[in-house]
Structure formats: C-alpha cells, structure tokens
Amino acid sequence: MSKFSVSRFFRRPPRRAVAFRTVAFRAVASIAALWLHGAGAQAQTNPFRSLTDALGMTTETGEGPDFIRQTRPEGDKMDYSHLTGVDKLRKPIRTPAEVEADKAELVSLREKSAARMKKLGAEKMTPVAPAKAPPATDEKF
Numbered sequence: 001m002s003k004f005s006v007s008r009f010f011r012r013p014p015r016r017a018v019a020f021r022t023v024a025f026r027a028v029a030s031i032a033a034l035w036l037h038g039a040g041a042q043a044q045t046n047p048f049r050s051l052t053d054a055l056g057m058t059t060e061t062g063e064g065p066d067f068i069r070q071t072r073p074e075g076d077k078m079d080y081s082h083l084t085g086v087d088k089l090r091k092p093i094r095t096p097a098e099v100e101a102d103k104a105e106l107v108s109l110r111e112k113s114a115a116r117m118k119k120l121g122a123e124k125m126t127p128v129a130p131a132k133a134p135p136a137t138d139e140k141f
Contacts, residue, residue, distance in 0.1 A: 052058045063069070094102075 049058065
C-alpha cells in the first residue's frame, strides 16, 4: 500500500461500472429527447410543461376568488401595450431608380474625398521644431 491513501470518491470505478453508467445515461438521454421531441411536435405546447404534467409535478390553476375578479379590469378593455413596444413602421422598398441615384451619390462623394486627399497630400508641410526639454531638477518630493 502506498504512503498516501486515496479517498474512495477519487478512485476510478471498475470498467464494467463505467460502461453500465454510460449506457444507462445514453438510454435515459435518448428517451428524454424522444419525449421532448414528441411533446414539442404538438402545436402551442411547452415540452417541459407536458413532462411535468406527466410526472404529476404541476397543478391546475382554478378561477380566482370573487374579490379578485371584481377588482381586475376585463382583458379586452385594458389599455395594454406590449413590453417590446409598438411595431415600427417600415420604410417602403426603394425603386431601382432610387437605388441607382443613391449609388451615384456615393460614387460622387468617394471621388470628392479622393480628390481632397490628393490635394492635401500634395501640400508642403513645414517641419516643426521639437519642443525644448524641461529643465532637469534634482529635487525629490
């Protein structure tokens, strides 16, 4: 036996146990995937809700008490806006003539910019004298 003993939690399990765990895990995962796929195929159903319903983990909500129904406004009379906001109006689709006009405008702007850069590149720049170094001080603060 070695000087240091290893806890049984860190020891590698026998090869047969690992193979069984792997096969069992794959089987359970496959069954769960098939279950969720079948539940998701139904229209407007939540696969997790159907799973918890089948396992008996969910409860049905009933009608609320009278005082709650009396104090809440009716659904069709509520002034409700969606959390994401009102749908924005989209811009109409451009005609091919408008697209060509935009392209021509971009080309003219590119040519103006290139001419300006060429003009600026041709200008002579006068060299600037380097700044004088600040006086050296031996004072330490």
